[in-house]
Amino acid sequence: MYYLSRLLSTASGRALAALALLAVPVRAVTLVEDGVARCVIMLPAGVQPLLQPAAEDLQACLRKMSGAEVPIIVGEAPTSVAAVLLGVTRDGAIAALSPEEAESTWPDGYVLASGGRDLALLAGRPEGVRNAVYGLLEDHLGCHWFTPGEIGESIPTRRTVDVVLATGRVSVKPAFELRAPWYNGNAVPYEDGKSVEVAQITKWGIRNRAGGLRGYAGQDWVSPFPKELQEKEPGLQAMLNGKRAPRGAEGQVCMSYPRATEIAVNYLISVFAAHPELEYYTFSPNDNDCYCQCPGCMALGKTPSERVLRFSNAVAEGVAAKCPGKGITILPYSSTIEPPGQGSKGAGNLYPVICSYAMEQVRPKTDALPWCQTYRERVSGWMQILPRAWSYDYIGWYPGPWPLFRKLETEQNWYRSLRFTGLMPEYIDRNMGTDIHMWLTWKLGWDREARLDDLLRAFYPAYYGQAAGTMQGIFEAFERQMLGVGGSGEYMEVPRLYPVALVEEALANVSRVRQLADPVLAARLGRDENCLRLLRLFLDAYTFGGQYRRSGNAEDKAKAATACEAYLQLADSLKGTLTVGRTASGFVKAGLDALHDPGTEFTKAGAFIYQDSLDDGGKAFQAKSRSGYFITTYGLSLTPRAIGEIHYEMRATDALTFKDARLHNMYLALPAEGHNSVEVSRDGGTTWVVAYRDVRMAGGSLDYDLTAQIAGARSFLLKLKVVNGGEECLAIDNWAISGTLE
Numbered sequence: 001m002y003y004l005s006r007l008l009s010t011a012s013g014r015a016l017a018a019l020a021l022l023a024v025p026v027r028a029v030t031l032v033e034d035g036v037a038r039c040v041i042m043l044p045a046g047v048q049p050l051l052q053p054a055a056e057d058l059q060a061c062l063r064k065m066s067g068a069e070v071p072i073i074v075g076e077a078p079t080s081v082a083a084v085l086l087g088v089t090r091d092g093a094i095a096a097l098s099p100e101e102a103e104s105t106w107p108d109g110y111v112l113a114s115g116g117r118d119l120a121l122l123a124g125r126p127e128g129v130r131n132a133v134y135g136l137l138e139d140h141l142g143c144h145w146f147t148p149g150e151i152g153e154s155i156p157t158r159r160t161v162d163v164v165l166a167t168g169r170v171s172v173k174p175a176f177e178l179r180a181p182w183y184n185g186n187a188v189p190y191e192d193g194k195s196v197e198v199a200q201i202t203k204w205g206i207r208n209r210a211g212g213l214r215g216y217a218g219q220d221w222v223s224p225f226p227k228e229l230q231e232k233e234p235g236l237q238a239m240l241n242g243k244r245a246p247r248g249a250e251g252q253v254c255m256s257y258p259r260a261t262e263i264a265v266n267y268l269i270s271v272f273a274a275h276p277e278l279e280y281y282t283f284s285p286n287d288n289d290c291y292c293q294c295p296g297c298m299a300l301g302k303t304p305s306e307r308v309l310r311f312s313n314a315v316a317e318g319v320a321a322k323c324p325g326k327g328i329t330i331l332p333y334s335s336t337i338e339p340p341g342q343g344s345k346g347a348g349n350l351y352p353v354i355c356s357y358a359m360e361q362v363r364p365k366t367d368a369l370p371w372c373q374t375y376r377e378r379v380s381g382w383m384q385i386l387p388r389a390w391s392y393d394y395i396g397w398y399p400g401p402w403p404l405f406r407k408l409e410t411e412q413n414w415y416r417s418l419r420f421t422g423l424m425p426e427y428i429d430r431n432m433g434t435d436i437h438m439w440l441t442w443k444l445g446w447d448r449e450a451r452l453d454d455l456l457r458a459f460y461p462a463y464y465g466q467a468a469g470t471m472q473g474i475f476e477a478f479e480r481q482m483l484g485v486g487g488s489g490e491y492m493e494v495p496r497l498y499p500v501a502l503v504e505e506a507l508a509n510v511s512r513v514r515q516l517a518d519p520v521l522a523a524r525l526g527r528d529e530n531c532l533r534l535l536r537l538f539l540d541a542y543t544f545g546g547q548y549r550r551s552g553n554a555e556d557k558a559k560a561a562t563a564c565e566a567y568l569q570l571a572d573s574l575k576g577t578l579t580v581g582r583t584a585s586g587f588v589k590a591g592l593d594a595l596h597d598p599g600t601e602f603t604k605a606g607a608f609i610y611q612d613s614l615d616d617g618g619k620a621f622q623a624k625s626r627s628g629y630f631i632t633t634y635g636l637s638l639t640p641r642a643i644g645e646i647h648y649e650m651r652a653t654d655a656l657t658f659k660d661a662r663l664h665n666m667y668l669a670l671p672a673e674g675h676n677s678v679e680v681s682r683d684g685g686t687t688w689v690v691a692y693r694d695v696r697m698a699g700g701s702l703d704y705d706l707t708a709q710i711a712g713a714r715s716f717l718l719k720l721k722v723v724n725g726g727e728e729c730l731a732i733d734n735w736a737i738s739g740t741l742e
């Protein structure tokens with residue numbers, strides 16, 4: 001008693017740190033004895049938006065554990081009982097850490113100290129005290145929150161609750177300064193249950209000590225450089241193809257404009273003045289590659305990465321001069337993913353977020369695959385000039401389980417070896433295993449001593465009880481299969497990653513163990529079973545849809561439509577149950593719509609559009625005829641020397657005629673030693689007019705006008721032809737036509 005009250009009422013941080021070194025006899029702090037509360041939970045006075053809910057959670061957990069009702073108090077602790085002190089002393093004063101201890105637990109770690117009967121939770125910031133509550137519950141009392149909602153909670157029961165800190169004082173520093181895995185807007189559950197379910201997911205993250213540095217990292221040059229400002233200061237306007245124009249989120253700005261740095265710095269100063277609690281803020285460019293091409297900008301560096309880094313450095317230095325301790329994010333991504341050349345150097349207050357962009361998404365980044373090697377070379381290049389980096393991985397690509405737990409540990413170790421200090425993976429969808437993946441990310445991101453095997457050894461029995469062995473077997477079977485196949489995150493990979501036989505075996509096993517389970521376990525297994533049922537329907541929808549695209553067979557179309565409808569019905573019935581996200585539902589809905597697509601006949605005056613990704617054949621079955629091409633993953637391909645032709649009949653009904661039209665989003669190959677052409681016939685194919693010949697149409701935003709060839713026609717044939725050279729090629733990837741009918 002004496003020790004702790006002295007300790008906590010000591011004003012001097014140095015004296016406090018010195019006292020901490022004095023050995024005190026290790027004794028258990030008893031919170032509950034034989035079902036009776038032997039402590040109070042004490043909060044600092046005043047509004048405590050972070051600590052109040054944590055205190056209530058601690059109270060609720062102790063109740064679930066032992067049946068005891070522990071009071072939460074503010075003011076002064078009664079001398080008759082022990083106190084769990086949340087950043088406060090026994091007599092109600094704020095309890096602070098010494099600067100040394102605040103530093104050694106930075107940014108949101110904590111100290112747990114026991115002395116006399118009391119247990120003190122101390123940290124440099126309220127988030128740290130809150131993390132201490134959950135560290136106490138998880139690391140010392142065995143509570144876990146594996147998945148969101150009550151269903152994911154695991155609270156061991158016992159009549160007496162003691163806390164023993166081996167040395168009387170435990171100092172905890174998170175392994176990563178930022179632990180921010182997040183479910184994006186499509187991965188979170190459905191709109192109508194949104195507020196409740198999102199709140200549950202947020203609470204789940206807090207309980208797992210998510211967080212770290214405070215700030216925001218979205219892609220945003222619109223706020224510092226709004227369009228209106230660009231109109232007033234035309235020098236800020238980015239030059240594209242020789243023309244300057246004010247642009248919003250679809251563009252960027254002129255980085256070499258003399259006032260650009262000052263404008264950005266002033267904007268960031270105003271952000272930090274309005275929100276002094278923030279430690280970093282975004283200076284990540286808008287989500288496009290339209291960087292300024294003016295001579296001044298081109299002189300900033302050889303590549304977009306070099307130019308953006310140089311500009312960002314100037315802004316970072318301006319921020320550091322006016323707001324010491326504050327930093328800005330940058331985003332090596334897309335056209336800025338290649339590391340700048342030797343001689344570049346990142347400012348000390350840059351927080352670069354490096355995207356795992358356009359690469360292997362299933363096998364680990366340490367794999368020997370060429371694009372993993374390319375990625376590693378890029379990142380290593382960046383890390384030679386950066387003070388730190390945060391990783392940005394994409395998780396949950398497919399409408400099936402995501403059990404890639406080994407990959408997670410391997411990659412986190414690799415990141416740490418490269419001096420990464422933050423984790424910001426984006427979860428694209430939510431499905432069986434994504435919650436566990438996120439839980440593991442938090443655990444590995446918090447505790448540098450944590451090991452995947454130990455975490456899984458704790459997880460399987462605590463969450464799956466008697467079904468642990470079966471479920472571990474299912475997760476591992478999917479993990480093996482996926483790692484064996486690999487993938488880039490495309491839906492066409494789904495049948496190979498999740499073969500029907502494996503899915504059916506998993507379904508049968510989950511269903512079998514669910515029969516024997518108690519209600520909580522049955523609910524957990526029910527979630528997984530529903531995810532697998534959805535996957536099984538997806539496989540039918542995808543496979544029969546693909547067969548129909550090749551054969552035009554009505555029976556295949558009916559089977560695909562039935563599977564799509566069953567998928568959507570089941571997904572719909574699961575709204576509000578926190579079972580799955582909705583990304584895959586959107587894909588299935590689009591697939592169902594495509595099955596009923598009216599094709600190339602247009603019935604209304606005004607704008608018309610027809611477009612096709614041709615992925616796995618797409619809507620090629622709607623063409624009037626097709627020869628030479630064969631269907632591959634991304635479109636229509638040709639064997640060496642083959643000639644491919646596909647004819648579409650574009651028809652207007654009633655008294656309508658085509659007024660104008662253009663091709664866009666075109667990918668039409670021009671093979672080496674080969675040819676291509678776009679041709680139009682207005683007489684049913686007797687005579688053809690060549691609109692374009694030997695033009696490489698490589699996607700992007702270029703339009704190819706057809707108005708001269710089609711104006712006034714009620715219908716016309718459109719031919720997309722490729723004469724291949726000596727190597728197999730993807731001849732048409734995607735294409736689109738739009739225009740006006742009158």
Ligand SMILES: [Zn+2]
Nearest residue numbers: 254292294297
């Ligand atoms: Zn410029």
